[in-house]
Amino acid sequence: MLDALTLDQIRTFVAVADSGSFRAGAGSLSRAQSGVSVAVANLEAQLGLLLFDRSGHRPVLTPQGEALLADARDILLRVDAMRARARGFGDGVELRLSIVVDTLFPLSAVGAALAGMRAHYPSVAIRLEVQPLGGPLQALTDQRCTLAIMVGEDFRDPRISFEALSPVSQVAVVAAGHPLAAGRGLGVPDLADHVQIVLSDPTALSEGRDFGVLSPQSCRVTSQDAKHALILSGVGWGRLPLWLVEDDLSSGRLVRLPTTALGRDGQVQAQSYLARRLDQPFGPAARSFAAALTESCRA
Incomplete structure (x- = not known):
């Protein structure tokens, strides 16, 4: 039976x-x-x-x-x-919308979508966090946010739904005055001779794994801003999102690393996703934000 x-x-x-x-x-x-x-x-x-x-x-x-x-x-x-x-x-309109954004995703796109949402739901309070690596997924599984924006396929959970947004490019860069900037055809041994600036995962989700770490001389930081600042100051090299360093590259403060060991022209691309829990209600403000963000990413 x-x-x-x-x-x-x-x-x-x-x-x-x-x-x-x-x-x-x-x-x-x-x-x-x-x-x-x-x-x-x-x-x-x-x-x-x-x-x-x-x-x-x-x-x-x-x-x-x-x-x-x-x-x-x-x-x-x-x-x-x-x-x-x-x-x-x-349900009626949410009192608050909590969002956790991957450090690799441009906040300008998030801000534009939030502005669009608030035009329709001005009473909704907003809580926004920026987290690297497993941070957005952990926030969702811990029910500390309604929505998360994640980049890449390294972190998944069957309780979470994912909707593709847009690709995010990362480029391997170094300060113009760094010794690596003058190199040509650099290989992994050349990169390993210098400090690599690496983001630390605030969660245990990547325990035992390193993402793109090539140098035994690593300097681990907790934010993208810190990573950007240390690379600009010449402490070491690392990957940064292209949207963050376009002005630095144009002005010559940063240069792309001349290597094919880190992608063609030192560039790699990953897909970004809008993620949410399958077992949590999706209110009108969250739907409005999701629609605005999805539309802007398609433009």
């Missing part, structure tokens, strides 16, 4: 699997342990198989339980997304 399955049973199954025990699962659901055990047992009876091996001190997922856990998560994700969408239809 698969039609007798309930969302409560499926949610309880996932809670026990995530927490590692019936007791901890009951605590996460604020329910009695006996009720959680009964819900999982009823689910097993309806499915006709065991989801957990209970022979040890703690319940362990059976191979069938492991396989069905992904389906259970997908069901809950879709149901939560449907509920959020339904709430959004009935």
